[in-house]
Amino acid sequence: MSKDNKQKPWGGRFTAPTDEFVEQFTQSVSYDQRLAHYDIMGSIAHVRMLARVKVLSADESEQIVAGLNTIKQRIEQDEFSWSTALEDVHMNIETALVAEIGDVGKKLHTGRSRNDQVATDIRLYCRAEIDAISALLTDVLKSIHALATQHVNTIMPGFTHLQSAQPVTFGHHLLAWAEMLLRDRDRLQDCRSRLNLLPLGAAALAGTSYPIDRESVASELGFDGVTQNSLDSVSDRDFVIELAAACSLIMMHLSRFSEELIIWMSQASGFIEIGDAWCTGSSIMPQKKNPDIPELVRGKTGRVYGDLMSLLTLMKAQPLAYNRDNQEDKEALFDALDTVKMCLLAYSGMVPTITVNEATMYEAAAKGYATATDLADYLVVNGLPFRDAHEAVGKIVQFAIQAGKPLDELTLQELQQFCDVINDDVFAVLKLEGSVAARNHIGGTAPAQVEQALSRLEQLI
Numbered sequence: 001m002s003k004d005n006k007q008k009p010w011g012g013r014f015t016a017p018t019d020e021f022v023e024q025f026t027q028s029v030s031y032d033q034r035l036a037h038y039d040i041m042g043s044i045a046h047v048r049m050l051a052r053v054k055v056l057s058a059d060e061s062e063q064i065v066a067g068l069n070t071i072k073q074r075i076e077q078d079e080f081s082w083s084t085a086l087e088d089v090h091m092n093i094e095t096a097l098v099a100e101i102g103d104v105g106k107k108l109h110t111g112r113s114r115n116d117q118v119a120t121d122i123r124l125y126c127r128a129e130i131d132a133i134s135a136l137l138t139d140v141l142k143s144i145h146a147l148a149t150q151h152v153n154t155i156m157p158g159f160t161h162l163q164s165a166q167p168v169t170f171g172h173h174l175l176a177w178a179e180m181l182l183r184d185r186d187r188l189q190d191c192r193s194r195l196n197l198l199p200l201g202a203a204a205l206a207g208t209s210y211p212i213d214r215e216s217v218a219s220e221l222g223f224d225g226v227t228q229n230s231l232d233s234v235s236d237r238d239f240v241i242e243l244a245a246a247c248s249l250i251m252m253h254l255s256r257f258s259e260e261l262i263i264w265m266s267q268a269s270g271f272i273e274i275g276d277a278w279c280t281g282s283s284i285m286p287q288k289k290n291p292d293i294p295e296l297v298r299g300k301t302g303r304v305y306g307d308l309m310s311l312l313t314l315m316k317a318q319p320l321a322y323n324r325d326n327q328e329d330k331e332a333l334f335d336a337l338d339t340v341k342m343c344l345l346a347y348s349g350m351v352p353t354i355t356v357n358e359a360t361m362y363e364a365a366a367k368g369y370a371t372a373t374d375l376a377d378y379l380v381v382n383g384l385p386f387r388d389a390h391e392a393v394g395k396i397v398q399f400a401i402q403a404g405k406p407l408d409e410l411t412l413q414e415l416q417q418f419c420d421v422i423n424d425d426v427f428a429v430l431k432l433e434g435s436v437a438a439r440n441h442i443g444g445t446a447p448a449q450v451e452q453a454l455s456r457l458e459q460l461i
């Protein structure tokens with residue numbers, strides 16, 4: 001803890017030392033140190049530009065770059081000592097630079113403010129995280145692809161209202177998950193393209209009087225261009241909110257998969273098992289094997305939504321330009337990103353351990369009168385208006401329930417009681433295999449379509 005403000009880069013204006021509570025309350029270095037890599041990257045690009053426009057000499061710029069690289073190494077090797085008195089990652093690094101290379105280090109901050117500096121750091125950080133999350137999404141997509149490949153012909157009940165509705169192939173069901181994750185990956189790319197602009201040069205809020213060359217800094221840092229308004233540049237956190245929203249959607253999707261896995265693994269359903277290595281037990285009930293991984297993923301969804309709400313609320317009604325409120329963006333952002341990454345890792349590890357009880361799935365589909373719509377369609381093909389067909393099949397289902405039989409075990413005579421257009425060929429329609437195979441169009445559940453969807457997915461991953 002500092003006893004005076006002399007070591008603080010902003011200490012000049014102050015006569016009394018900062019209250020210790022204030023130091024603790026205002027510090028962000030305990031969490032923003034994870035931006036160090038990007039902070040140094042941004043500083044190096046800034047200082048090289050200052051030399052190009054002759055605000056600094058080539059020699060000064062080289063000394064600063066060398067000093068920053070030394071500090072970077074020290075941080076990477078965990079040999080850097082972070083100081084709360086120095087508030088944040090930016091002032092810690094700048095102070096270390098001056099200690100390392102002497103007074104020339106004090107020139108680093110020329111034409112720049114921590115306001116545009118931190119905005120730059122977060123954009124660089126978010127960009128890297130988007131790339132990492134996209135790669136993790138691809139891993140999960142691969143694991144879904146592999147499982148779906150084994151279940152092109154596996155029949156299960158498809159549900160609406162969680163009631164057995166129509167038979168589907170398990171491969172088709174899994175590929176619905178893949179569609180969600182593909183959209184998630186697109187959404188991240190969309191967010192990436194919007195955030196990939198350089199805010200540096202906005203300085204505190206109004207720009208700077210030095211003859212800076214923002215475009216060259218942007219291209220050195222891999223940005224697609226520069227932001228267009230200095231006030232907006234230092235205050236904008238839309239991209240953080242967009243990224244947290246994209247993370248929330250990923251979590252929403254994972255929570256849906258999780259819910260299904262949990263239901264399917266219940267004894268009542270018995271459709272799947274998750275491998276022992278990816279389940280845990282109970283401390284009291286020796287028989288238990290619990291789907292804790294999907295349960296935790298489902299639970300962590302709330303936490304990412306909370307991060308999104310924090311960020312939206314953080315920005316609500318903030319006047320231009322930078323306000324210290326903005327420092328509060330980091331923990332929510334980091335938490336959302338960390339949580340999503342962990343959950344995606346969990347999924348890519350767990351999905352390959354899933355085994356499927358095909359017989360149980362098949363029986364559940366057979367028991368649920370899932371081909372009733374096929375029977376109604378058959379009656380329509382044979383001349384009945386759809387509403388009349390619906391009515392007739394409703395009566396047939398009621399009869400079958402009372403007789404305790406699935407539809408395809410009713411006799412032709414039993415069926416004909418309800419409608420005289422029914423013939424021998426009806427049994428092909430009542431079979432689960434016939435029902436799924438008939439839905440043979442893009443987006444349908446027929447095995448032939450699942451094969452095509454799998455090759456399309458393979459191209460995309």
Ligand code: ARG
Pocket residue numbers: 028032088114115118322324326327328
């Ligand atoms: N640590 C701050 C943040 O994360 C950046 C510093 C801006 N501070 C200031 N007094 N203008 O937003």
